[in-house]
Amino acid sequence: MDSLALATHNLTKRFDHFVAVDDVSFSIRRGEIFGLLGPNGAGKTTTIRMLLGLLAPTSGGGTVLGYDIVTQAEAIRARVGYVSQKFSLYPDLTVVENFDFYAGVYGVPRDQVSTRRATILPSVGLTGQENTRVASLAGGARQRLALACALAHEPEFLFLDEPTAGVDPISRRMLWDLIYERAARGVSILVTTHYMDEAENCHRLAFIHRGKIVAIGSPSELKTEAMPAQVIEIDCEPSDVALTALRAARLFDEVALYGTLIHALGADARAKISRAREILHAHNVAVNSIEVIVPSLEEVFIARLRRADTTDDR
Numbered sequence: 001m002d003s004l005a006l007a008t009h010n011l012t013k014r015f016d017h018f019v020a021v022d023d024v025s026f027s028i029r030r031g032e033i034f035g036l037l038g039p040n041g042a043g044k045t046t047t048i049r050m051l052l053g054l055l056a057p058t059s060g061g062g063t064v065l066g067y068d069i070v071t072q073a074e075a076i077r078a079r080v081g082y083v084s085q086k087f088s089l090y091p092d093l094t095v096v097e098n099f100d101f102y103a104g105v106y107g108v109p110r111d112q113v114s115t116r117r118a119t120i121l122p123s124v125g126l127t128g129q130e131n132t133r134v135a136s137l138a139g140g141a142r143q144r145l146a147l148a149c150a151l152a153h154e155p156e157f158l159f160l161d162e163p164t165a166g167v168d169p170i171s172r173r174m175l176w177d178l179i180y181e182r183a184a185r186g187v188s189i190l191v192t193t194h195y196m197d198e199a200e201n202c203h204r205l206a207f208i209h210r211g212k213i214v215a216i217g218s219p220s221e222l223k224t225e226a227m228p229a230q231v232i233e234i235d236c237e238p239s240d241v242a243l244t245a246l247r248a249a250r251l252f253d254e255v256a257l258y259g260t261l262i263h264a265l266g267a268d269a270r271a272k273i274s275r276a277r278e279i280l281h282a283h284n285v286a287v288n289s290i291e292v293i294v295p296s297l298e299e300v301f302i303a304r305l306r307r308a309d310t311t312d313d314r
């Protein structure tokens with residue numbers, strides 16, 4: 001069987017003259033956890049809606065589990081689970097009623113619903129809350145139920161659109177444990193998030209900005225190959241004086257405080273270390289160490305987005 005679970009080619013969506021998704025091409029392997037990261041309005045939800053056949057592409061196309069997103073959307077929807085960004089549960093129904101409703105929508109045979117429910121609800125930590133109305137559930141529990149509903153028909157592919165937005169850390173852990181466990185069983189996952197620690201959990205990810213993919217790869221590839229700048233870390237005292245002095249010197253593209261350490265970022269940051277030492281010395285700052293470090297995913301993300309803005313061809 002084809003090891004690709006999803007492939008898009010030049011996927012594009014225009015709303016009038018506004019291009020929400022712009023020539024997006026990527027693929028996801030079976031069992032892969034693929035993250036889509038981008039600021040608000042970047043085009044993440046629009047991309048997912050096209051992949052599920054809920055929105056027609058303006059041009060380009062793609063396949064999910066081998067089915068065409070335009071002509072075979074029904075077949076796709078029968079085989080995938082979707083946790084939408086917008087709240088999709090029924091607040092007046094209980095946990096069990098919501099689960100059973102979605103199981104029915106997804107075509108789970110009636111005689112199998114209670115067995116599925118008995119396995120899935122405990123796996124999302126909802127034991128004991130079966131008869132609670134969704135309106136009374138905390139945010140984290142609602143999201144865990146939303147995932148449980150999306151798993152009712154044991155889908156081969158999960159689309160999770162910001163499943164952990166505003167969710168408490170324990171629910172977040174549970175949701176991610178379940179994501180890992182499904183991926184290990186061969187379920188493919190497309191997840192959008194704004195959390196950098198979650199992005200680190202993905203096998204591969206794409207940064208999307210103003211509808212375009214600006215970088216794609218594994219977290220470690222992105223930190224080494226996709227980073228347009230170097231980052232140096234400075235351990236010194238007093239760091240507030242150092243911060244002001246380095247910013248005023250305009251030696252680096254960006255200087256920021258990370259706890260008590262300073263991170264300075266620039267295309268040739270390494271070559272500027274001795275100049276930075278001179279500046280700090282002139283301001284009576286005691287330097288303990290200065291070294292080039294592997295950037296955090298957040299630094300890569302911000303640097304790539306900035307570069308995309310300065311080299312924008314639109």
Ligand SMILES: Nc1ncnc2c1ncn2[C@@H]1O[C@H](COP(=O)(O)OP(=O)(O)OP(=O)(O)O)[C@@H](O)[C@H]1O
Binds near residue numbers: 015085
């Ligand atoms: N039906 C529509 N008509 C017009 N514009 C739309 C429509 N749907 C989305 N857009 C616009 O397309 C852009 C991309 O929206 P989208 O919801 O895909 O972003 P997103 O990356 O999911 O953002 P967020 O992180 O806020 O969820 C936004 O500027 C949005 O306003």
Ligand SMILES: [Mg+2]
Binds near residue numbers: 085161
């Ligand atoms: Mg969205």
